[in-house]
Every structure is written in C-alpha cells, then in structure tokens.
Amino acid sequence: MKISSFTWALATLVLAFIVHISMVLAIPHLSENDAWRRLLNNTKPNQMQIIENLQKGNQLWAFHAPDIKYAVCRYDVTRAPVHINFQILRAYWSIALYDDEGRNFYAADGFDLLRREMSLQLLGPDDIKDNTSTALPISVPSEQGIAVIRAPIDNQVMEKNALENLKEATCTQLPEAKRIKR
C-alpha cells in the first residue's frame, strides 16, 4: 500500500490535534498541583483556617495575592450540612465557594450585602434547608469543596483588624442528629 507524503502530513496533523485535545481535557484530572490537592495536604475538613498560618514561607496557591488575607474552609457535607459565618469589614471583602475541581459556583462581596454579618448553610444533595436558621442555604454541586474568604488589606492597621476578624470566622458541621433529610 502506497501512502502519499501529503496523506502522511495530514494524518500527522490530525493525530497531533487529537493528542493536544486529549492532554487539555486530561490535565485537570491528572494534575497533582491543583488548588484542591494543595489544600488537601494543608487543612482539616470543616475548619476555618487563616492561610497565613499555613504558609510558613510557601504560598498555598500560585499567584497568591500578597495584599489579601485569606481564610479557608475545606467543607465536607457528606455527613451533615456545614455552616459558615463571618463579618465583612470592607465592601470589597468577599466569599467564594468552589467545588473539588476548583470551579467557582457561588460568590458574594460587601457590595452585594446589606449587612456585615454573613451566614451560609451548605447543603448536600440529600439535605433540605433548616427553616429555623437565617443562614442563606446553598446546595453544593460536590460534597467536598473549598470556601474562601478574601480580605484585601489597605495598610498595617487594616491587616491587624482583618486578621482579628478572620479569626472569628467559623466553618462548622451540624451534628448529624440535627440533619434534615429529604
């Protein structure tokens, strides 16, 4: 069988394209370096932790913003819903929720809010909202994920206030007995 050079070249380009697309699609699943895996090694589930304490000279994530203080909770709603509470000191402070592939599915900042206190109730697929709670219910797309409070700081006084405020932020799992299932 004789194959022309043009056919070889065309087949090479097609195979190269297939390799390229396969790699692009595979990287998010194969990467050992993504935000979720970095967090898994440095945090405990359902606990709010200030990232500065985790750093010790190493940044948890790439392109970590130096003038932002972070509080992070690796939530896990497998057994029961998780409650997150914190106070927003500046309008540009924000909270963002990500699934375990680092995809953002909820975000709010002080510009969206009418009050400083923020309270979220993260619900798993089998949970329903606790009507006695005033927390904003959010059904999470994956049972585990990341909640990040970002507190941009203007100066050293603000930094001190921000850290004190972030230390008050909580991320707690409801007792299983209080869980309301569908």
Place this chain on the structure above:
Amino acid sequence: MTFFLRFVVFVLIAIMLGLGLTSLSLSTGSALATKSERGWKSWKNAGHVDADPYTRAYIAKTGQLPFPPQIAQTYYALYDNAHRRLHTSCTYLIEGPPVEAKWWTLAVYDYNGKIFENPVQRYSFNAESAMVRFEGGFHIYVSQTPQPENWLPIGSQGPFILVYRLYRKTFTDEQVAKKIDVPMPMIKRVDC
C-alpha cells in the same frame, strides 16, 4: 519496513507536536480562551463554573484558585509594550491611567507564581498603598534597585510576571456600548 519506519516517525512527530501545542497554548494563552489588552492577558472564563477546557487545564496546571469574575478580574503581563519578555535584570515603569474599579492591586511574581522575597517586604501596590499622581493615575517602578515614587522590588531570578487585579470594574456608558474593557497600564522598559 519503510512503511513501519514512516509510521513510527509519524506517531512520534504527532505526539511531539500535540504536546508542544498544549504547552504553548497553556503557557502563553490560547486566543480561544484569553483576551489581550496592551500586552495584558486575561483568561476570559477563569473562575466560571462552566469554564472552557483550556482555562480549566491552565488553572489546574498552575495551581491557582481564580477569583470569581464578578468579584475581580486578573490580568497577566509577561512582556513589555515592545513585546520583550519581562526580566529582573531590567527596570520597568508601569504607567497606569486612572483606575476604573472599586479597588486594585499590582503584584510581581516569578514564573511559578511565587512572590519575590525582598528585604523591604513589599510585594505589591494597591489602591491605598500606591502614591497616586495628580491626574489620577499611578507610576510604579519595578526594579532590583530603589526607585522614586512607587518602587516594587524584584529579585534576580530571571523572567517575571506582573499581575494586575481589578475589583468590581466601573465601566462608562461608552465602554458598555462598544463592549470595550477598561484602559490598562503601559509597561515601559527604562533600562537594562
């Protein structure tokens, strides 16, 4: 035999081309997934739950946790305005126009996304910490040696990346109508 050899070469070349294209599209940003403005590049769908595969691969490969786009937008610069790679052996002037956002920061990182350790422990400037010029914009010098106005120190590791973050951009009616982005800073090489 000739067919077998050709087949092996074909497969090898295709794999190398495919891997090379992947590396290039993730390091410099594919035109499908990024947009550029005055040399600043942003990943259009970074932080979106339905981000495209290129953006997802870039985010996973670099180990970032991107800002949700409705909160802040992130712009990366690897080159100056003459399209020369940013390098720590040179001094740069970042000329920013009045910032059309509620808050902003400009930081400098090495190619792994880590900040440069420096004796004055200054890693970025923001809306509050930068000295603003009379007309409302800012001048930030990025250099190994001390500079006037706003000086952002860098190490001596080689190429570096500037990252500009805008929180809640404020668009004019004209920008909304013409679907244009807010103006970005110029990156001028002063000397090397």
